[in-house]
Amino acid sequence: MRLDGVSKEYGSGKNAVRALDGVTAGFPRGTFTAVMGPSGSGKSTFLHCAAGLDRPTAGRVVLGDTELSGRSETELTELRRDRIGFVFQAYNLLGALTVADNVTLPVRLAGKSVDRGHLDTVLAAVGLAEQHDRRPSQLSGGQQQRVAIARALVTRPDLVCADEPTGALDSRSGRQVLDLLRKIVDELGQTVLMVTHDPVAAARADTVVFLADGRVAGELDRPSAERIAERMTHLGDS
Numbered sequence: 001m002r003l004d005g006v007s008k009e010y011g012s013g014k015n016a017v018r019a020l021d022g023v024t025a026g027f028p029r030g031t032f033t034a035v036m037g038p039s040g041s042g043k044s045t046f047l048h049c050a051a052g053l054d055r056p057t058a059g060r061v062v063l064g065d066t067e068l069s070g071r072s073e074t075e076l077t078e079l080r081r082d083r084i085g086f087v088f089q090a091y092n093l094l095g096a097l098t099v100a101d102n103v104t105l106p107v108r109l110a111g112k113s114v115d116r117g118h119l120d121t122v123l124a125a126v127g128l129a130e131q132h133d134r135r136p137s138q139l140s141g142g143q144q145q146r147v148a149i150a151r152a153l154v155t156r157p158d159l160v161c162a163d164e165p166t167g168a169l170d171s172r173s174g175r176q177v178l179d180l181l182r183k184i185v186d187e188l189g190q191t192v193l194m195v196t197h198d199p200v201a202a203a204r205a206d207t208v209v210f211l212a213d214g215r216v217a218g219e220l221d222r223p224s225a226e227r228i229a230e231r232m233t234h235l236g237d238s
């Protein structure tokens with residue numbers, strides 16, 4: 001997946017805000033990329049453009065061999081449903097549904113039948129095989145986030161987008177969620193794009209992309225938390 005010269009402006013005229021300004025970045029299949037930057041640097045806009053939730057004002061977003069620009073709303077909705085998995089800070093599970101029904105919701109919304117074997121594999125992969133029939137309120141925050149990851153994986157998406165997935169978790173549960181994101185990349189070959197404020201979380205990625213004022217301000221491969229924190233400190237310098 002890649003973004004090619006992507007710009008995004010909100011509003012128009014003198015109230016226009018340029019949230020992204022000519023961003024080019026590539027995310028090879030089977031890799032884990034973290035996006036970091038100061039508040040307001042464009043991280044959420046970046047993730048939303050990559051995931052087809054937001055349309056760039058200029059530039060191209062390419063997922064596999066599909067270009068997202070020029071697609072109708074219906075096409076984008078189907079593409080998000082079938083080819084992109086989402087994990088949010090607030091889990092976004094449905095309280096009235098069991099774990100299994102939350103996980104299979106994207107499949108059922110697509111009008112497809114649920115493959116029980118695949119469901120069992122996905123629940124086992126996130127360590128929740130025993131929690132199958134529970135409701136979200138009966139689970140810890142970390143377990144709920146792992147249900148959300150299972151839901152993101154169930155359609156075997158081309159891209160998993162995670163927006164601050166550890167933001168609401170204590171450090172131990174956060175670590176387990178990051179272990180799981182690492183595992184789905186290393187063992188299932190998934191492609192993960194994660195926005196985070198936390199250098200320790202970003203250090204679990206293969207590459208960190210830094211944003212400042214809507215532009216790519218650098219990349220770090222095989223990052224350590226210390227080097228990430230150091231780069232973040234100097235991001236405002238120019």
Ligand SMILES: Nc1ncnc2c1ncn2[C@@H]1O[C@H](COP(=O)(O)OP(=O)(O)OP(=O)(O)O)[C@@H](O)[C@H]1O
Pocket residue numbers: 010011017018019037038039040041042043044045046
């Ligand atoms: N819907 C919108 N309408 C107008 N301006 C917006 C909108 N969404 C974002 N912006 C502006 O675009 C810029 C980038 O915002 P964005 O939310 O992408 O940054 P961020 O790096 O994710 O910030 P944070 O870390 O605080 O979540 C900011 O100046 C923001 O105010």
